[in-house]
Amino acid sequence: MENNPGTDKQHKNHFGLILHLHPRKVRVSTLRFDLTFGLGGMAALLVVIQVITGLLLKFHYEPSPENAYNSILNLQESLLFGRMLRNIHHWSAIALVWVAFFHMMRVIFTGAYRKPRHASWIFGLALLILVVLSNFTGYLLPWDQLSFWAVTVSTSLLSYVPLVGEFLREALLGGKEVGQPTLTNFFNLHTGVIPLLMIVLLGYHFWRIRKAGGVIVADRDLDSPMVDTRPNLVNREFTVALVLLAAILLLSSLLDAPLRERANPSFSPNPAKAPWYFMGLQELLIHFHPFFAVVVIPVTILAAAIWLPYIKTEDQNQGIWFFSPGGIISARLSLAAGALFTLIFIGLSELLPDPELLLPALPPLITTGLIPLLIMAVTIWLFLKFLRRRLSLNRSEIIQSVIVLMITSYAILTLTGIFLRGEGMNLMWPWQV
Numbered sequence: 001m002e003n004n005p006g007t008d009k010q011h012k013n014h015f016g017l018i019l020h021l022h023p024r025k026v027r028v029s030t031l032r033f034d035l036t037f038g039l040g041g042m043a044a045l046l047v048v049i050q051v052i053t054g055l056l057l058k059f060h061y062e063p064s065p066e067n068a069y070n071s072i073l074n075l076q077e078s079l080l081f082g083r084m085l086r087n088i089h090h091w092s093a094i095a096l097v098w099v100a101f102f103h104m105m106r107v108i109f110t111g112a113y114r115k116p117r118h119a120s121w122i123f124g125l126a127l128l129i130l131v132v133l134s135n136f137t138g139y140l141l142p143w144d145q146l147s148f149w150a151v152t153v154s155t156s157l158l159s160y161v162p163l164v165g166e167f168l169r170e171a172l173l174g175g176k177e178v179g180q181p182t183l184t185n186f187f188n189l190h191t192g193v194i195p196l197l198m199i200v201l202l203g204y205h206f207w208r209i210r211k212a213g214g215v216i217v218a219d220r221d222l223d224s225p226m227v228d229t230r231p232n233l234v235n236r237e238f239t240v241a242l243v244l245l246a247a248i249l250l251l252s253s254l255l256d257a258p259l260r261e262r263a264n265p266s267f268s269p270n271p272a273k274a275p276w277y278f279m280g281l282q283e284l285l286i287h288f289h290p291f292f293a294v295v296v297i298p299v300t301i302l303a304a305a306i307w308l309p310y311i312k313t314e315d316q317n318q319g320i321w322f323f324s325p326g327g328i329i330s331a332r333l334s335l336a337a338g339a340l341f342t343l344i345f346i347g348l349s350e351l352l353p354d355p356e357l358l359l360p361a362l363p364p365l366i367t368t369g370l371i372p373l374l375i376m377a378v379t380i381w382l383f384l385k386f387l388r389r390r391l392s393l394n395r396s397e398i399i400q401s402v403i404v405l406m407i408t409s410y411a412i413l414t415l416t417g418i419f420l421r422g423e424g425m426n427l428m429w430p431w432q433v
């Protein structure tokens with residue numbers, strides 16, 4: 001019985017799911033770690049961790065304003081590994097936002113968003129939105145001062161959406177203010193609707209990647225040999241998974257998820273800030289007319305992201321990080337310019353008199369919306385024109401530069417909102433905040 005065929009079959013079954021997600025053979029060139037940095041796989045593992053730890057938390061958590069906070073305290077204090085469980089869920093949630101974001105960056109920088117990968121890109125965008133929404137809906141559940149007021153502030157942004165904004169806000173909150181119906185809504189979205197949607201979209205995401213013939217391959221690597229997926233790719237994936245798991249466990253045993261005092265609806269902290277991933281938006285609201293900050297700018301960016309795969313580019317930088325030396329210089333300059341422009345913009349809006357007072361005859365929609373937006377757009381356009389001429393960039397490199405510029409700008413807005421805004425959302429030094 002030494003040569004038992006069953007053993008081989010069992011072995012294959014053991015890897016059945018993994019092989020189902022992969023083709024039998026992969027191109028050697030796609031095994032290079034610096035092509036994908038294993039980020040898609042990491043994001044998938046983090047979703048699995050969230051579902052498992054979330055289901056376990058659900059055994060103990062009570063979604064009512066009277067009991068939610070105490071159930072978390074109790075989970076942390078008296079349940080074996082309760083605190084660890086909460087910490088893992090908390091830190092993996094934040095890690096998922098960063099990993100999904102960096103995964104999107106690697107897709108952009110290797111030009112992997114174009115046909116035949118356009119559907120993976122668009123469904124990827126939907127996944128990113130779901131990742132942020134899971135974080136946001138989970139944020140309220142501990143029902144402490146931090147979560148209660150962060151959700152109050154963030155949902156109030158919705159009221160700036162014309163016509164449907166107030167309706168959307170009340171539908172989400174289940175009333176005029178954050179209360180029991182809000183917690184019920186957020187709990188059901190968080191533990192039911194969003195994970196379900198995410199699993200369906202992920203299934204489709206994975207299927208599209210296989211349909212496109214696996215991850216992107218540079219033209220110059222098209223003749224690189226094919227090797228067996230197991231062990232070549234599978235072993236690499238396990239290594240990345242183990243390192244990520246070790247990092248999450250280490251972080252969760254060293255740092256506790258925050259929990260402030262119990263939510264008090266009649267006492268608002270000053271300043272009341274949105275969760276960190278919405279802080280850039282809250283900061284934008286200080287400088288722009290609300291309609292521009294909450295509707296025009298985010299919707300334009302989302303529309304541009306959906307349109308991205310359909311922009312015609314006849315260049316060869318698919319599967320290659322930074323096609324030309326000019327591309328690298330341009331990305332660096334865009335990083336510096338994004339930071340500089342945004343800091344100047346924040347400084348000027350602090351120092352100059354209110355545009356509404358300067359041009360009182362014009363409506364605020366023009367003075368604090370259209371005019372600053374046009375000034376910003378023209379500055380960016382001139383900067384890109386300069387880059388294109390100086391560095392003879394191709395179209396993909398221009399797209400990459402625009403993206404670097406915008407992301408740096410959002411990062412600066414976020415950092416300003418978190419570290420430099422104190423009482424009354426006024427600008428202060430970090431140690432005064």
Ligand code: HEM
Nearest residue numbers: 050051054055057058061086090093134135138141191195
């Ligand atoms: C991608 C998926 C998920 C993300 C990003 C996520 C994120 C979060 C976040 C940020 C919190 C607040 C944690 C804190 O207290 O600081 C939270 C809490 C919670 N989540 Fe999730 N979650 C996910 C999936 C799930 C699933 C699938 C379930 C259950 C089926 C679940 C159940 C819970 C429960 C019960 C809490 C309250 C406990 C607590 O706050 O510690 N989560 N989640």
Ligand code: HEM
Nearest residue numbers: 036039040041043044104112120121124125127128215216
């Ligand atoms: C929960 C979130 C996500 C998971 C679990 C996930 C998972 C994956 C995996 C495993 C791969 C193949 C390996 C790799 O590229 O590392 C992949 C590829 C891809 N993903 Fe995602 N992804 C997520 C979010 C996103 C987002 C936010 C975008 C973009 C907006 C995106 C766009 C793509 C594209 C275009 C590919 C094909 C890349 C190529 O063929 O080279 N994904 N994803």
